[in-house]
Amino acid sequence: MKSNTVYMTFNTEGRRELIRITEQVQDAVDEGGISEGLALVAAMHITAAVWINDDEPGLHEDTLEWLDKVAPPSWKEPANEIARGLLPDPGDYRHHRGGEDNGDAHLKNLLVHHQVIVPVTDGRLDLGPWQQVFYCEFDGRRPKRLIIKVLGE
């Protein structure tokens, strides 16, 4: 059995960003010399996610908008347009009592999951034609880590 472990660090400019990392996951497989196996790709933070989906900019905007509907920055309706512009604000999450303002990012992490497993066949990520791996940042602007662990032979 062989294994290879790679860590990546992201420090995004925006609070929310989707970053394609399919190529880096393939690099970890190549580096480990693994031809048959499983590659775990997991955020090491609880306010980010990893998902497999389409690399289509319209869809990316759709998903971020949708995540704000299902796991909103606050349960309170913003009082006016200025308040709306300040979102995400501390909202009324209990998690915000200690000064945090990222309660929604925790929920988004739970909703879309923080990890995927990519099958490896003949040394290649065995993905469908439109499947790309993304790191999904929901509370960026600071260093955040991700682990890629490939197991196989």
Added chain:
Amino acid sequence: MKSNTVYMTFNTEGRRELIRITEQVQDAVDEGGISEGLALVAAMHITAAVWINDDEPGLHEDTLEWLDKVAPPSWKEPANEIARGLLPDPGDYRHHRGGEDNGDAHLKNLLVHHQVIVPVTDGRLDLGPWQQVFYCEFDGRRPKRLIIKVLGE
């Protein structure tokens, strides 16, 4: 270490369908002669899912209805009953600008996840009494693939 990789292709009659595949996953384990390991079951498309849940018809209808509430075919309320009957329609997803009409299927895929890992113990899928593996189609009527990859010894 042993591994076995099996591909399945689905071409459902309906746009949305749940298909039980527990038996086929067990077949992939048997075929690989694996007694201790992990079986990855993953949709190779970004508009379908794989989940483990109850094989209870009422619950299946509940889940499809629920997914339409949380990730609706359109954010716009249908104008009338005729429009409602035409759902899913292109809606107001950005992803639909290019002619696609399956934005909601992408969100459903993210919501319930496109993959599961089934533990294998003594050559059997080590599932609880009501756990069944399902392929969940959200945008069918065309050939779609799934991968089963078993790793172990």
Added chain:
Amino acid sequence: MKSNTVYMTFNTEGRRELIRITEQVQDAVDEGGISEGLALVAAMHITAAVWINDDEPGLHEDTLEWLDKVAPPSWKEPANEIARGLLPDPGDYRHHRGGEDNGDAHLKNLLVHHQVIVPVTDGRLDLGPWQQVFYCEFDGRRPKRLIIKVLGE
């Protein structure tokens, strides 16, 4: 290749409870003598979940409240405060026709997923600083099982 399989049984006092199990997952890794590998942690029931998130009580209350918004005990608005106090009630889920009252717990299971994979490096769970593994009960007060399966070398 080595593997170790551990089963846990939970019988919670409350219908819904979050129980930290990071230490027990590490024990399963130690017991198996595995230094590089993957640890699958999966609920064996379809009305419970396993997630990795923060061990912060305010956030735990937030997540349980949020799950009731996204996958409510009933689609019907409770008639009054007394009815509200009786929640979860059988609601209007098709799954409840046979006398069950846990339709929402099935949806919550699908929503936040019933399993996680934890990477193991140098014999330790390779988690970020705030990542803790939780068993999440959505329909307790009866014995429910969980499986930990570690694969590696």
